[in-house]
Amino acid sequence: MESNLSLHEKRPLAFMGIDIIVFALFHFFLFRMFDSSINKAIEDVSIWAIAILSLIPIMIVGRILLYLLFSLINTLVTNKREDKFQKDELGKIIRLKSNQIFSNVILLGFLISISTLLINMPLSSMFNGFLLSIYAAFIIKNLSEFYFLRKGTSI
């Protein structure tokens, strides 16, 4: 069945799939590695700092590798090379808007996470909130990119 999505529209969906895979793997290995440590020293903030900071290089490498794979499969299946949509003016506006949404979700997540301390929830809930807001921000960024591509946008 022929898909009615253009290559550019498939891109954020592919990224979303990639992000979900990376997050799931990251979370699985994170809790496998630190489970005992977290249970013993739940208030040890250095463990959480390592967990959150290590997500950044993992996300970058994971995205690069899996997106290369996506582009390769897409080129083989459709026989079309991806053009430089990200560099033209509509692509830049969409990227700018979705990055703004990404930042807002991160900020909102940060505020909600830090608010958990006000209602006497454990420190781990704040860090879990941080992680969750990072995951949510990436997914919402991809969804907003897809939305702007489908519905259009203006400056």
Place this chain on the structure above:
Amino acid sequence: MKAGNITNSIRTLRFLNGEMTQQELADKLGVTRQTIASIEKGKYSPTLLLAFQIADVFDKSINEVFTYNVE
């Protein structure tokens, strides 16, 4: 001031210019076909620079290609 919308006659102008494809127009302007398709459908209003460049390709003035409608 009331909000308005911008319509364009790019589809007609492409037809009158030897059924120029969206890809051909995109290549002349250095943008992607996706951007041309979005402008044609009215989903995206181009920058002033791109609007002038589009008019230039068809050898028209900008207000022959784009029309501002006050609602």
